[in-house]
């Protein structure tokens with residue numbers, strides 16, 4: 001059995017770590033954040049491949065994975081439903097998946113507070129070095145260290161996150177804080193709003209401690225808004241004390257004036273139900289949306305996976321499922337070829353084109369935010385509303401395997 005090092009102990013790292021352990025390998029996960037990563041993510045749409053990966057990790061998925069939702073609706077600015085679609089799905093939360101995976105992985109092999117800064121390699125193994133002077137070695141190194149991967153920056157410095165021109169304002173609101181009107185007309189659905197140049201969506205997720213009971217759940221929203229890089233984004237990334245955070249600002253540092261402004265914009269631009277959600281959400285924050293596109297994900301004894309290899313805009317709702325698929329492919333190829341460069345080469349062969357296609361699909365969905373998409377929306381609001389509902393965060397495994405990835409128009 002092999003000894004394998006994973007850099008990054010978030011969902012991607014935990015998925016591949018658990019899968020490797022289920023096959024008997026010795027695995028160490030190095031995570032730079034000290035303590036729990038709890039509270040980091042919000043809602044997640046679990047596609048079938050993610051459920052399969054969890055089951056293969058030995059994690060039993062019972063009826064309480066998340067909140068079942070039967071329908072999607074689009075609301076106009078007055079709060080009326082202008083389009084709807086039957087599409088049953090379950091919405092789980094980032095925290096739920098994190099706990100399932102973390103509790104399934106041995107504590108002694110999960111090393112928190114380990115910030116990896118470099119690595120070295122010979123013909124037999126890889127040696128990983130942390131900024132506290134400690135080192136770990138293994139036959140393979142799997143880099144699941146996210147959007148700004150240090151390992152990717154060493155191996156392929158030319159690959160950089162490319163800003164898309166818009167951000168996602170996000171937050172999670174307590175169900176109990178919402179009005180009956182909101183709970184009747186918005187809460188039970190995967191809901192959309194399409195104001196000019198923007199896209200709002202929201203859905204119910206579990207409450208604290210995975211509480212799925214009525215009155216104790218939460219409502220998760222994602223509001224895509226234009227933010228040109230040199231002006232609006234720069235301002236958004238500057239905190240209330242005037243400090244600029246070019247690599248990303250943490251939720252608690254977002255300037256209160258920006259939060260007040262976005263709540264006001266919600267009242268002006270969105271259905272009143274969505275405006276209520278923003279007003280009642282304690283922590284409103286934003287994430288700039290990036291594309292990361294790779295031409296290579298295997299480098300001898302090192303592989304990139306999850307957000308370290310590709311980041312697709314969240315319209316596809318695929319981030320965690322993609323990480324699961326990467327993990328399954330890595331583990332399967334190690335079973336077939338041992339912990340060798342050949343296994344990682346085969347992983348690259350399997351995953352490169354599907355991942356590149358997920359990026360293309362996500363860029364296509366992002367086009368509804370562009371001038372061209374807006375023109376379409378003006379001419380055919382209801383038609384586009386239906387299309388957005390049909391295409392956002394759905395299982396696209398069949399589409400990815402075909403050449404008809406991008407519809408003709410748009």
Ligand SMILES: Cc1cc2nc3c(=O)[nH]c(=O)nc-3n(C[C@H](O)[C@H](O)[C@H](O)COP(=O)(O)OP(=O)(O)OC[C@H]3O[C@@H](n4cnc5c(N)ncnc54)[C@H](O)[C@@H]3O)c2cc1C
Nearest residue numbers: 008010011012032045116145146306307314317318319320
């Ligand atoms: C607005 C938005 C909405 C989203 N919605 C969805 C959705 O509905 N469904 C879905 O599936 N996905 C969604 N995603 C994407 C999803 O969150 C990620 O794709 C997924 O979590 C993949 O995670 P990862 O483990 O690869 O990377 P990350 O979660 O970024 O984890 C990387 C880890 O590596 C650690 N790390 C970084 N550098 C080092 C270092 N030098 N040493 C040690 N550790 C290090 C970090 O601390 C972090 O814990 C969304 C993303 C955004 C921005």
